[in-house]
Amino acid sequence: MSRRRPPRPTDLVSELPAISYVWETPNRRPRRAEWDIPDPVAPGRLTAAMRAKLERIVRRAPEVMVKITGRTKGVAHLKSHLAYITRNGELDAETEQGATLAGRAGLKDLQQRWEDDAGLDDKRRRNGSLSINIILSMPAGTDAVAVKDSARAFAIETFGYNRDYVFVQHLDDKHPHVHLTVRSLGHDGKRLNPRKADLQAWRERFAGELRLRGVAAEATPRRTRGRVRKADRGEVVALRKRKITPDVDRLARKEMLSEVRSGRAAKHPWDEQIKARQDAIRQLYLDYAAELQRSGKPADHELAREVRQFVKDMPAAETRRRALKNELSELANSRRRGAEQGVETDRRGATRGDERAR
Secondary structure (H helix, E strand, O other), X not given: OOOOOOOOOOOHHHOOOHHHHHHOXXXXXOOOOHHHOOOOOOOXXXXXXXXXXXXXXXOOOOEOXXXXXXXXXXXXXXXXXXXXXXXXXXXXXXXXXXXXXXXXXXXXXXXXXXXXXXXXXXXXXXXXXOEEEXXXXXXXXXXXXXXXXXXXXXXXXXXXXXXXXXXXXXXXXXXXXXXXXXXXXXXXXXXXXXXXXHHHHHHXXXXXXXXXXXXXXXXXXXXXXXXXXXXXXXXXXXXXXXXXXXXXXXXXXHHHHHHHHHOOOOOOHHHHHHHHHHHHHHHHHHHHHHHHHOOOOHHHHHXXXXXXXXXXXXXXXXXXXXXXXXXXXXXXXXXXXXXXXXXXXXXXXXXXXXXXXX
């Protein structure tokens, strides 16, 4: 007789304390951070860590970016990428051992070592990756030295001595950023295969390293800030810049035009789910504000006011599909108004002409 499994939680609220529902990225194995741990005496009370994070969010601390930009699949691809991030040896690179690689000679030594190691990896598939390429970035104006030091600490903490890596800082862009290339195969024989939860953990770790160096930084998911729309993919943005309509835009407009013309909107359950989730997040923020208001401390009262203003300033929970529909509806209404005004002008002109003729 098989044992019955306990029912799985139906939503994130049943897996994490309420405070985390606002700023944690949903995943199957949520990781408990310092702001997830409730006060053992009063579980409903905001702890110091929770309050600090709430402050950073409502005061809009700059958000870090940790992004996987690609994977190198072969030795030639690896060499090309390393040449790119070092500007063909013009920029110094740093390895996991703290060694500085200067010039083309240092770059060539690294390429040769990784190439030799790749040749010994008999378990790698033909199209398997040799390395994973990551960017760690901060908004313009951030102290570049702090960004580089934080990236170094992040790499040590995340990959330690189990994986070879190399990183280079670029300062030729308004956003100070670091290119980090990590070998896929670790010394323990396991391959690096980061998931969504790993990326969020990486963002939080990088933000934490920046804060240790006096830089205000946060790593919250979009929904924390009331945003539900994902950023467009790079290739889609590039096509738009070239005045080329991407297929995803063309198909979406075609579907929306059909709905607008027919007057029958297709039902998408996830739209209601998104709205319900955003309503719950906003209510939880207001609950935090109420908790702070009850403390009797002026600083808590000020933070409560900021939280309520933050909720008030949150954008509407609008999906890309809904935004497109509103855009097309407004365009159709504008054209209809223009056509009606044109008809009215023609009629007046014809009347005046008739009167002059008489």
